[in-house]
Structures are given as structure tokens and as C-alpha cells.
Amino acid sequence: MKFKKIFNDQRVVLTLLTIALFIFFGLRNYAFFNVDFVIYPLLRDGATLTVIGLAQLCVLSIGHLNLAVGRMAAVSALVAGASYQYWGLTLVQGAILGVLAGALLGAITGWIIVKSQVNAFIVTLAMDFALLGLVTFIYVTFTGATAAFTTKPAGMDYWRSKSLADFCLGPICGPKALPMMLIPAIFCLILVSFMFSKTRIGRELLSTGSNLRAAKLSGIPVENRVMTAHIFSGTLAGIGGLMLAYTNGSFTAAIGSQVMLPSFLGPVLGGTLLAGGAVAVLGTFIGTMMTLVIRQGLSVQGIGLETLNIALGLVLLLALSVGQIQKMFTSTKLREKK
Amino acid sequence: MKLPVFFKNRMTEFSLSVIFVIGFLALVLTSNGVFLSRASLQGFLTYLAVPIAIGLAQMVVLCIGQMNLAVGTMGGVSCAIMAVLMADHNLPIWLAIFIGLFSATAMGAINGALVVLTQLNGFIITLGTYTILLGFQYRLVKTFTIDKYPSSLPEFGKRNFLGFPYILVIAIITAILLSLFFSRTIIGRRVLATGGNPLAARLSGVSNNRSIFIAHTLSGLLIGVASVITIASLPGINRSIGGDWLLASFAAPIIGGVLMSGGTIAIYGTVIAAGVVRLVDIARAQYSLDPSIVSLSVGVVTLSTVALSEWRRRRTERQNEGIKGLI
Numbered sequence: 290m291k292f293k294k295i296f297n298d299q300r301v302v303l304t305l306l307t308i309a310l311f312i313f314f315g316l317r318n319y320a321f322f323n324v325d326f327v328i329y330p331l332l333r334d335g336a337t338l339t340v341i342g343l344a345q346l347c348v349l350s351i352g353h354l355n356l357a358v359g360r361m362a363a364v365s366a367l368v369a370g371a372s373y374q375y376w377g378l379t380l381v382q383g384a385i386l387g388v389l390a391g392a393l394l395g396a397i398t399g400w401i402i403v404k405s406q407v408n409a410f411i412v413t414l415a416m417d418f419a420l421l422g423l424v425t426f427i428y429v430t431f432t433g434a435t436a437a438f439t440t441k442p443a444g445m446d447y448w449r450s451k452s453l454a455d456f457c458l459g460p461i462c463g464p465k466a467l468p469m470m471l472i473p474a475i476f477c478l479i480l481v482s483f484m485f486s487k488t489r490i491g492r493e494l495l496s497t498g499s500n501l502r503a504a505k506l507s508g509i510p511v512e513n514r515v516m517t518a519h520i521f522s523g524t525l526a527g528i529g530g531l532m533l534a535y536t537n538g539s540f541t542a543a544i545g546s547q548v549m550l551p552s553f554l555g556p557v558l559g560g561t562l563l564a565g566g567a568v569a570v571l572g573t574f575i576g577t578m579m580t581l582v583i584r585q586g587l588s589v590q591g592i593g594l595e596t597l598n599i600a601l602g603l604v605l606l607l608a609l610s611v612g613q614i615q616k617m618f619t620s621t622k623l624r625e626k627k
Numbered sequence: 628m629k630l631p632v633f634f635k636n637r638m639t640e641f642s643l644s645v646i647f648v649i650g651f652l653a654l655v656l657t658s659n660g661v662f663l664s665r666a667s668l669q670g671f672l673t674y675l676a677v678p679i680a681i682g683l684a685q686m687v688v689l690c691i692g693q694m695n696l697a698v699g700t701m702g703g704v705s706c707a708i709m710a711v712l713m714a715d716h717n718l719p720i721w722l723a724i725f726i727g728l729f730s731a732t733a734m735g736a737i738n739g740a741l742v743v744l745t746q747l748n749g750f751i752i753t754l755g756t757y758t759i760l761l762g763f764q765y766r767l768v769k770t771f772t773i774d775k776y777p778s779s780l781p782e783f784g785k786r787n788f789l790g791f792p793y794i795l796v797i798a799i800i801t802a803i804l805l806s807l808f809f810s811r812t813i814i815g816r817r818v819l820a821t822g823g824n825p826l827a828a829r830l831s832g833v834s835n836n837r838s839i840f841i842a843h844t845l846s847g848l849l850i851g852v853a854s855v856i857t858i859a860s861l862p863g864i865n866r867s868i869g870g871d872w873l874l875a876s877f878a879a880p881i882i883g884g885v886l887m888s889g890g891t892i893a894i895y896g897t898v899i900a901a902g903v904v905r906l907v908d909i910a911r912a913q914y915s916l917d918p919s920i921v922s923l924s925v926g927v928v929t930l931s932t933v934a935l936s937e938w939r940r941r942r943t944e945r946q947n948e949g950i951k952g953l954i
Contacts, residue, residue, distance in 0.1 A: 354750070401934065405933075405938060406937060406941060407933055408887060408888070410750055411933055415930035415933060416926075418874050418877075418930075419926030419927050421922055421923075422919045422922035422924070422926055424919075425919035425922075426917060426920055429917050549754070550754060553754065563751060593766075594765060595762040596766070598758050598759065598761045598765070599758075599759050600762075602755045602758030605755040605758070606741065606752070606756075606759075609751065609755070613745045
């Protein structure tokens with residue numbers, strides 16, 4: 290019986306599926322097992338997209354959506370890049386400034402939603418449009434035709450290209466396949482997971498998401514929690530934006546323009562409900578890795594960008610329908626029991 | 628007195644018309660009358676047709692309280708289908724246009740069917756179909772520009788009727804037909820009822836699922852019209868078609884007075900708002916500003932319009948509650 294219970298866990302199934310897919314693609318083409326060119330970048334992108342997925346998860350927990358995750362990431366990268374280029378700040382100082390910018394944007398978004406009572410996805414969509422213009426405008430005004438901040442602070446390449454193999458405790462070094470970028474991602478995973486499972490704020494967020502009225506009647510400061518969720522989302526999007534920029538090597542307006550779909554794929558595949566009230570923090574990482582394995586696996590097979598898009602869109606729609614079918618099955622089962 | 632649908636929500640539409648006229652005159656004055664020349668007026672009107680059509684396509688979905696994120700790629704794919712059929716398979720123009728309209732409508736119908744089957748918000752479904760269709764669009768067009776179709780189509784796009792390009796006339800006629808659909812037909816009224824209050828609609832015997840399906844299908848058809856207009860107004864079709872449609876499609880109806888919560892339409896408002904956005908675009912070109920300034924200002928205006936209309940709605944609600952309290 291215990292065996293069956295393990296397989297009922299979506300995360301276990303998803304992990305097994307991801308590993309199976311990985312082995313499948315690897316057997317079709319041995320180049321897929323290459324550490325330097327496939328596994329290392331795969332995990333590095335996975336780390337970044339997991340953080341952005343967590344940014345989406347924070348607002349999904351209260352049943353909202355954040356369509357501006359990518360653009361919040363872009364603003365954070367913009368602020369950090371500007372601080373390196375014009376104010377000569379160090380890597381850490383600029384990064385803190387960038388993350389603060391993300392948090393501030395999240396706070397503004399949350400405030401607009403609470404004050405105007407407009408649907409979150411409309412506010413974040415409009416926010417996305419406004420920030421798109423703003424970010425491009427700033428890059429073009431300050432840097433002209435290059436439209437990028439290219440100053441690299443000391444230590445940026447370390448995060449970008451080093452792995453745990455360079456991180457030694459005495460004689461024992463980490464494996465070469467694990468990128469340094471995994472460290473901030475794991476840090477975020479632990480923090481978000483701790484918040485949702487152990488703290489009061491986390492539980493209040495989840496109950497706000499599962500039933501707003503009930504939460505309000507039980508004395509939860511619902512409006513504050515909406516703000517909280519959006520601030521967390523902005524902060525995590527900011528961290529994700531910095532990770533994207535460090536991986537990219539320069540700060541451009543294109544940062545974050547491709548992350549909207551992946552930011553939903555990770556949490557939703559992992560088992561986060563779109564309607565709010567249930568989150569899957571570790572599932573976000575596994576879901577993100579699965580989509581990346583599919584993407585990378587198909588491109589190693591020599592399949593072009595166009596087919597990748599089709600595959601990813603189908604994965605999203607399938608994941609959503611599977612959740613719906615499950616719900617239908619449970620409701621019919623319940624009816625039969627009655 | 629019963630007023631036609633055109634004038635129901637007059638305040639927004641009246642002020643937009645005034646803004647349009649003032650903006651138009653300002654452009655004429657600052658350009659020393661160059662804007663009134665045949666060529667530039669022609670350009671202004673020709674490229675107004677697409678924003679109107681995609682604005683209406685988004686409005687139809689907004690009126691049931693959902694949104695269609697796939698407008699751009701749906702248009703891109705149906706443009707690509709028409710161009711490929713005409714250029715590579717030598718299909719006659721009328722057949723290609725028919726297939727283009729049909730395929731866009733079918734894509735809308737698939738969106739609608741998926742929303743009804745999964746009972747999820749249209750936003751997330753259309754995000755999925757957006758990605759899938761983007762793949763198909765890239766596959767069809769690759770990195771080429773397809774322009775080897777009969778030149779009579781682009782020539783039609785250049786022709787005009789009393790100074791109005793035919794394609795703008797097509798967009799206006801579509802708008803009028805759509806307004807008749809919502810004001811005169813039972814199906815149209817039912818769709819609006821679903822948008823206004825799904826529960827009340829169901830209790831009065833309206834099938835919400837059918838309304839959702841119809842709204843998405845109609846949105847597809849309107850995107851089909853937009854892509855026919857696009858293919859007639861551009862010299863060739865490449866993979867960038869539809870890439871900049873999303874913001875425009877939201878801006879026109881929202882600035883025109885359509886509520887995001889559903890239940891309202893503003894056809895004249897959408898048309899005139901598309902005109903105002905187009906004026907901003909022209910002004911940008913005239914003062915040689917960066918294109919990003921347009922999306923920045925349009926985004927900010929859209930955001931503040933949404934906030935304002937919601938604030939107004941809540942104020943009326945509060946006033947109504949006050950009345951209820953008195954009774």
C-alpha cells in the first residue's frame with residue numbers, strides 16, 4: 290500500500306518522467322549526456338527559470354496571475370546594469386539594488402490591485418506593456434544604438450561560468466555538472482518552501498487563495514496578504530532577472546521577454562493550482578526541469594525552434610487538462626461513494 | 628427615449644471623439660498641412676484598418692469577461708496560410724481568402740472549445756495556443772518574406788472609395804455588422820448576458836458554455852478579417868506579422884470604454900480609440916521619437932483607464948448600496 294502512496298505523489302511521477310525523458314533523449318543521441326554543453330547549461334537555465342517560476346507561484350498561491358514577471362525581471366536587470374555602468378557599484382551592491390527595484394514594482398502592482406480592486410491579470414498585463422516601453426526607452430536613451438549596459442562587475446563571470454567543482458571543502462570538490470547558479474535557486478526554494486509550510490504569513494496566503502471570503506471572516510488581513518504575495522513575486526522576479534542577466538553576460542531590454550510561458554509551466558506542472566490555495570514549491574523545480582529536458586532534448590535532435598514552441602504549448606494544455614480530468618474523476622468517484 | 632447602441636455609453640465616446648479631432652488638428656497644424664496631403668492621409672487611414680479589426684476581436688472576448696492572448700499569432704498564422712497558398716500553390720485569391728477566414732475562425736473555435744472543456748480561464752488556454760500557433764507560423768513562413776502572390780491583392784489595398792481606402796471601408800462595415808449582431812440578434816444578446824452576470828444568465832436559460840464558444844469563434848473570425856486586411860495592405864508576409872498586435876488589441880477596446888469584467892461592448896468607442904492610438908503613432912513618426920515611447924504611453928493610458936473605470940463602477944455600487952439601505 291505504501292508503494293502505491295508514493296506513486297500518487299505528483300512530484301515522484303514527475304521526477305521519474307523527467308529522468309525517463311532525459312535517458313530517452315540521451316539514448317537517441319549520446320551528445321545529450323555531454324556535461325559541458327548540455328547538462329551544465331540545462332541546470333543553469335533550470336535554476337533561473339525555477340526562481341522565476343517561484344515568482345509566479347507566489348501570486349498563484351492567492352489565485353492571482355503575474356503577467357509582468359518577465360518585465361519585472363528586466364527592470365531589475367536594468368537597475369543593476371545601470372548601477373554597474375554609471376555608479377561603479379560592486380556586484381553585490383548592484384544586485385541588492387536590482388532586487389529592491391523588483392520588490393518595489395511588486396509592491397506598486399499589489400497596491401494598484403488592492404486599491405482599484407481590478408483583476409490581477411489586467412493590472413499585471415497593463416504593467417507589462419508600460420514596463421516594456423519604459424525599459425526599451427531607458428536603454429535606447431542612455432546607450433543609443435547598442436541598447437545594452439555592458440560593464441561587467443568583478444565576479445560576474447564567476448557566477449556565470451563556474452560550477453561546484455570550483456567550490457571545495459578541503460580536498461572534496463563538488464561535481465562539475467552543477468552550476469554555481471543553483472545556489473541562489475536552492476536558497477530561494479528553501480526560503481519559499483519554509484514560508485509556505487512553516488510560517489503564519491504562508492498559511493494566511495494559502496487561505497486567502499483558497500477562499501477569500503472565509504479568510505477575511507477569520508480575521509486574516511486579506512489586502513495586506515495580496516500586497517505580500519505581489520511583493521514576494523516582484524522580489525523573486527528581480528532575482529531571476531539578475532540570474533538571466535549574469536547568464537547572458539550583458540544587460541539588455543530582451544532579458545525576461547521569453548519567460549512568461551515557462552513561469553507558468555513550472556508551477557502548473559508541479560501541481561500548483563491556478564485557482565489558488567495550493568502550491569508545489571519543489572514541484573516547480575521538477576516541472577521546470579521537465580520542460581527544459583523536453584526543449585533541450587528536441588533541439589539536440591535537430592528539431593527547430595518552431596516545433597519546440599508547438600511542443601511546449603501542447604505540454605501546457607495537456608498539463609491543464611490532466612488536472613481537470615483528475616478533478617472530474619474524483620468528483621464522479623465521490624458521487625459513486627454516496 | 629431609446630438610443631441606438633452607438634450612443635449608449637456616450638461620455639467616453641464623446642470625449643474620445645473630441646480628443647481625436649483635437650489631435651488630428653494639432654498634427655495638421657504642427658506639420659504645416661503636410662499631414663493633409665493625399666499620401667500621408669492615405670497612409671494614416673490604411674493602417675487604421677488593422678487596429679480596428681483586432682480591437683473588435685479582443686472586445687468580443689472581453690465582453691464575456693475573458694481575454695485572447697493569441698490574437699497576434701492567430702492573425703500571423705492565417706496570413707501565412709493565405710500567402711503560402713497563393714504563392715506556392717497558385718490558389719485563386721478568393722479561395723485563399725476564404726480559407727484564411729475559415730482557418731482563423733477554426734482557431735477561435737478551438738480556443739472556445741478548450742475553454743469550455745477545461746473550464747479554465749481563457750487567458751491560460753490562449754497562452755497555450757499562442758505558443759503552439761507561434762510554432763506553426765514560424766514553420767509556414769520560415770525566415771522568408773512571401774510576396775510572390777498575385778499583385779491584384781496589394782493593389783486592391785491601395786485603391787480607395789471617395790478618399791477612404793477600401794480596406795478601411797471593410798473594417799468599418801465589419802464594425803457595423805458586429806454592432807447589429809450585439810444589438811439585434813438573440814445570440815448576441817445572450818453572449819452579453821453571459822458576460823454581464825453568468826449566474827443570472829444561466830438562471831434565465833442562457834447556455835454560458837455556448838456563449839463562451841461563440842465569443843471565441845467570433846473573435847477568430849474578426850482576426851481572419853484583420854489578416855485579410857493585413858495581407859492586402861502590406862507588400863509581403865513574414866514571421867513578424869502579428870507580433871505587435873497584442874497591446875493594440877487591448878488598448879482600443881479598453882480606452883474605448885469596454886469593461887474588463889465583461890458584459891459591455893463599445894464598438895464606436897473601440898473604432899475611435901484605435902484612431903487615437905494611430906494618431907499617437909503618427910505623432911511619434913513626425914517628431915522622430917523612439918517607438919518604445921508609444922507602447923509606454925499606450926500602456927500607461929490603458930492602465931489608468933482600467934483603474935478609473937473600476938473606481939467609477941465601485942462608486943456606483945456603493946451608491947446603490949446606500950439606496951438599498953434606505954429602503
